[in-house]
Amino acid sequence: MSDIVIETADRPDGVRVITINNAPVNAISAAFRTQMKTAVEAAGADDAVKAVVITGAGRAFIAGADIREFGKTPPAGTPTLTEMIHAIEDCPKTVVAAVNGAAAGGGLETALGCHWRVAAPRAMIGLPEVNLGTIPGATGTQRLPRVADIETALDMIVSGDLVPGTKAGAAGIVDAVADDTVEAAAAMALEKPVRKLREDDSKLKDIDAGAFDAYRKGMARRWRGFDARFRAVDAVENVVSMDYAAGIRAERDIFAERQETESARAMRHVFFSDREVLRHPSIPKGTEAIPITKAAVIGCGTMGGGIAMNFVNAGIPVTILEMTEEALIRGLGIIEKNYANTVSKGRLSQEKMDARLALLTGTQNYEDLGDADIVIEAVFETMDIKREVFGKLDEVMKDGAVLASNTSTLDIDEIAAATKRPEAVIGTHFFSPANVMRLLENVEGEKTSPEVKATVMKMGQQIGKVPVLVGNCDGFVGNRMLHHYIRQAKFLLEEGATPAQVDKVVFDFGFAMGPFAMSDLAGNDVSYLVSQEALKKYGPSNLRTSEIVNRLYEEGRYGQKTSKGYYLYEEGSRAPIPDPAVDAIIAGESKRLGIERREVSDEEILERCMFALVNEGAKILDEGIAARPLDIDLIYIYGYSFPRYRGGPMHWADEIGLDHVLARIESYWKERDPDHYEPAPLLRRLAGEGKTFKQWSDERAA
Ligand code: 3HC
Ligand code: NAI
Numbered sequence: 001m002s003d004i005v006i007e008t009a010d011r012p013d014g015v016r017v018i019t020i021n022n023a024p025v026n027a028i029s030a031a032f033r034t035q036m037k038t039a040v041e042a043a044g045a046d047d048a049v050k051a052v053v054i055t056g057a058g059r060a061f062i063a064g065a066d067i068r069e070f071g072k073t074p075p076a077g078t079p080t081l082t083e084m085i086h087a088i089e090d091c092p093k094t095v096v097a098a099v100n101g102a103a104a105g106g107g108l109e110t111a112l113g114c115h116w117r118v119a120a121p122r123a124m125i126g127l128p129e130v131n132l133g134t135i136p137g138a139t140g141t142q143r144l145p146r147v148a149d150i151e152t153a154l155d156m157i158v159s160g161d162l163v164p165g166t167k168a169g170a171a172g173i174v175d176a177v178a179d180d181t182v183e184a185a186a187a188m189a190l191e192k193p194v195r196k197l198r199e200d201d202s203k204l205k206d207i208d209a210g211a212f213d214a215y216r217k218g219m220a221r222r223w224r225g226f227d228a229r230f231r232a233v234d235a236v237e238n239v240v241s242m243d244y245a246a247g248i249r250a251e252r253d254i255f256a257e258r259q260e261t262e263s264a265r266a267m268r269h270v271f272f273s274d275r276e277v278l279r280h281p282s283i284p285k286g287t288e289a290i291p292i293t294k295a296a297v298i299g300c301g302t303m304g305g306g307i308a309m310n311f312v313n314a315g316i317p318v319t320i321l322e323m324t325e326e327a328l329i330r331g332l333g334i335i336e337k338n339y340a341n342t343v344s345k346g347r348l349s350q351e352k353m354d355a356r357l358a359l360l361t362g363t364q365n366y367e368d369l370g371d372a373d374i375v376i377e378a379v380f381e382t383m384d385i386k387r388e389v390f391g392k393l394d395e396v397m398k399d400g401a402v403l404a405s406n407t408s409t410l411d412i413d414e415i416a417a418a419t420k421r422p423e424a425v426i427g428t429h430f431f432s433p434a435n436v437m438r439l440l441e442n443v444e445g446e447k448t449s450p451e452v453k454a455t456v457m458k459m460g461q462q463i464g465k466v467p468v469l470v471g472n473c474d475g476f477v478g479n480r481m482l483h484h485y486i487r488q489a490k491f492l493l494e495e496g497a498t499p500a501q502v503d504k505v506v507f508d509f510g511f512a513m514g515p516f517a518m519s520d521l522a523g524n525d526v527s528y529l530v531s532q533e534a535l536k537k538y539g540p541s542n543l544r545t546s547e548i549v550n551r552l553y554e555e556g557r558y559g560q561k562t563s564k565g566y567y568l569y570e571e572g573s574r575a576p577i578p579d580p581a582v583d584a585i586i587a588g589e590s591k592r593l594g595i596e597r598r599e600v601s602d603e604e605i606l607e608r609c610m611f612a613l614v615n616e617g618a619k620i621l622d623e624g625i626a627a628r629p630l631d632i633d634l635i636y637i638y639g640y641s642f643p644r645y646r647g648g649p650m651h652w653a654d655e656i657g658l659d660h661v662l663a664r665i666e667s668y669w670k671e672r673d674p675d676h677y678e679p680a681p682l683l684r685r686l687a688g689e690g691k692t693f694k695q696w697s698d699e700r701a702a
Pocket of ligand 2: 299302331385406
């Protein structure tokens with residue numbers, strides 16, 4: 001027998017309260033649907049019951065359909081969610097939803113099946129199905145426009161954002177907002193009549209049929225590649241041309257069509273990975289994080305300033321240390337200008353800006369940092385300077401403080417060795433702009449304690465980042481993989497492709513930009529200097545190396561900052577214009593290397609760039625630098641704009657099939673790049689066993 005997830009209790013006033021108790025967030029399982037339908041039918045038939053209230057136990061009202069049951073066949077006789085919702089709506093007694101907490105997806109659809117709704121002010125309400133690559137599938141697209149105006153309905157369904165109860169009240173989605181939702185809902189249930197939303201077309205008459213095409217145009221750029229969001233508009237549009245019954249049939253068809261798409265599988269993978277990433281195998285369950293109530297940052301440059309903003313945005317006071325007063329004034333001035341910009345765009349109030357700035361303190365004195373719970377160093381990328389800074393921090397920081405470095409290339413263990421407390425040292429690798437980018441790549445050293453690891457993971461969440469814990473190696477996970485992708489992109493130029501061709505293939509795959517537009521943005525001078533550092537560290541290589549960036553550097557083609565790089569840029573514009581002079585530089589390099597230029601297909605460009613990520617990712621997994629493929633996937637989605645609807649490079653490779661990936665890598669290794677493209681041993685093993693990265697990972701975790 002299935003568990004009891006629906007409980008009922010009768011109040012003295014004749015209201016029957018149906019409580020959903022399906023921890024942790026009252027997701028709609030098969031048992032839920034069956035028991036709810038039975039419960040409302042029983043309430044409808046019971047003369048002693050005057051009215052009905054439906055509410056949730058715990059923190060949520062209903063989190064939506066149980067995502068873990070997607071694709072599974074329910075026990076025979078189980079009602080569909082739509083049947084359950086219609087059973088609620090057909091109840092002859094007034095039914096009011098007491099939306100005590102989150103009402104997401106099927107949760108809101110259930111609430112809209114009730115005759116009236118009361119929500120708690122902070123209950124989060126919406127239809128986030130598009131974030132799972134699908135659309136609302138149980139009447140949501142046909143019901144929301146019957147309570148809210150069409151723009152609001154489209155915005156909510158297409159963005160998938162949840163809005164608080166207060167906003168839902170203002171939009172007409174709920175009829176009242178109250179702290180004690182059950183009490184208010186019971187009073188409403190006794191007072192109000194039965195009202196069936198599916199029979200109410202009054203709000204639909206005013207909808208302008210032309211609004212949908214305009215809406216599609218407006219969303220085209222932002223949601224490129226997110227097909228479900230466009231299909232959601234199609235479903236909503238049916239409210240003007242179809243009656244309710246036809247509208248929900250069409251909705252159901254689109255929902256079913258979406259469920260088994262590659263992007264829906266990818267988005268479900270990201271949904272669970274977003275949560276799983278916090279449970280890292282190297283942090284024992286139950287490890288307590290150190291509470292962060294005060295932070296310090298060393299260096300108020302590009303990164304230090306952005307890092308400090310993250311803390312004050314989350315209400316955590318920060319002290320920033322700089323070497324000179326001049327640098328301090330400059331750095332704090334940039335932070336202030338950033339906030340003023342946001343205020344001028346109307347995205348932040350002056351009051352909030354002032355409150356945030358009040359949390360910032362500048363200093364030149366290490367003694368002022370001592371009582372911070374965490375200090376993050378973001379000074380120049382030089383080992384000697386970093387070691388000197390950590391030596392000083394070791395002297396002044398209180399016991400138990402976390403000593404973090406934002407280094408992007410240096411060895412965390414070497415930095416830790418400059419202190420007498422290496423267990424307190426960890427890398428917190430933010431991405432630029434640090435106040436915007438979601439990824440926080442936390443890098444554990446050999447001696448980092450579990451508490452310190454748990455702390456930077458928790459801190460990441462506290463400041464609105466996606467924290468991913470990785471091991472210490474050259475480039476860590478993100479940049480180490482990127483290096484292999486960029487190398488292939490440059491080799492493709494030498495073999496016959498153009499920067500515009502490569503960038504277009506990568507952009508069309510779903511990245512925000514291709515490797516060469518990205519290089520022009522970050523600065524080709526930076527790439528050149530990094531390559532020179534590597535040359536100093538490792539000496540010249542006998543393996544194939546591209547020198548295109550050296551040629552660009554020699555000609556002052558640093559990228560956007562000098563208005564020319566791989567592309568030309570017109571004054572005040574960031575739009576890349578292909579430049580024949582660059583084609584000539586590249587052709588010169590092909591000649592110098594004795595490479596006969598050929599037509600390079602788009603398919604080869606995509607495979608060589610993306611499989612380079614996958615192959616290096618496989619090595620990183622084998623070495624244990626990333627604990628699970630999902631860690632790599634999130635790093636690429638949140639730090640490098642890998643398309644979310646493809647689930648990250650490792651998930652994407654699993655989807656394609658590792659045997660196919662291996663075969664392609666093997667052929668490129670033999671025919672195009674014998675120096676760097678040898679298949680990773682783990683890839684060979686898994687392809688041989690017919691397994692995916694995920695299966696391998698799940699088996700190890702079991
Ligand atoms: N199905 C299955 N499990 C779910 C779930 C769902 N719909 N929603 C949340 N969970 C799980 C999470 O995976 C997590 O599990 P874990 O502890 O093992 O990691 C646990 O419940 C708690 O989730 P959160 O940590 O996210 O809890 P919060 O309290 O922070 O957030 C929430 C609550 C806002 C409801 C958030 O969980 C959420 O956004 N959930 C997903 C909502 C969603 O996408 N609903 C649509 C489902 S599709 C649908 O309804 C189709 C319908 O139209 C036919
Ligand atoms: P930056 O040059 O903009 O800022 C460094 C700041 O540190 C300067 O303001 C400088 O005055 C200050 N500083 C230098 N030595 C100091 C000392 N001994 N004590 C106090 N302050 C000192 O550099 P940026 O770009 O902010 O980089 C900082 C760190 O972040 C580096 O380790 C870098 O590798 C890393 N990083 C940089 C990224 C980027 O895109 N710029 C991305 C991720 C990490």
